[in-house]
Amino acid sequence: MTLQNNFTSRPINTRSLITRMLVGAGIGLALVTFFLIATTHARPEWGQFWMIRPLIVTPLAAAGGGLGTYFMEYLLGYQGGWSKIIAVIISIIGFLISLWLGTVLGFAGTLWN
Template identity: 55%
Template sequence: MLIGAGVGLIIISIFLIGVNHPRPEWGQYWMIRPLVIVPLAGAAGGVFYYIMDFLRYRGGWRTALAYVVSVIGIIIGLWMGIVLGLVGTLWH
């Protein structure tokens, strides 16, 4: 969970550092929403990776399938977190 949350925090920080002049209609504390939602989505991706751990120990093709499904799950979770965190601000 911590690794997933850290990855999410790094990704969203890269997006937010580039904003020098935010629009006034976004409000004063507009950065709080993405800085909370995206690490939570990354943590959820980390939990999904951990839950898929039981398939990794079975060996053979199940191990490869578990890794592929886990990585796809983390990517989808982070993508959804970024979209939910930035909707209404950088992405409208």
């Protein structure tokens, strides 16, 4: 008696994955740029290059949120129906949480104490 593996695996679409991560990073970069442009004063204790940290951390966190949206769609979205709707809702909530956490971590110690 031989054991057969009837599971099929779907390939990961790297183009779609990279696109979602880049869109997420672009949204994060736009958000952090908005906050940095609105800043009119910089305290001397923040240092000369205080803007570097939010410009790196926030887009990386948002790109991670884009990665999460891809894999949520990959795991649940292909089934269709209510599974797809739930996957989209969870993806949006997860992306917003990662964007929020990245923004807080990026600006911690400077604009937001």
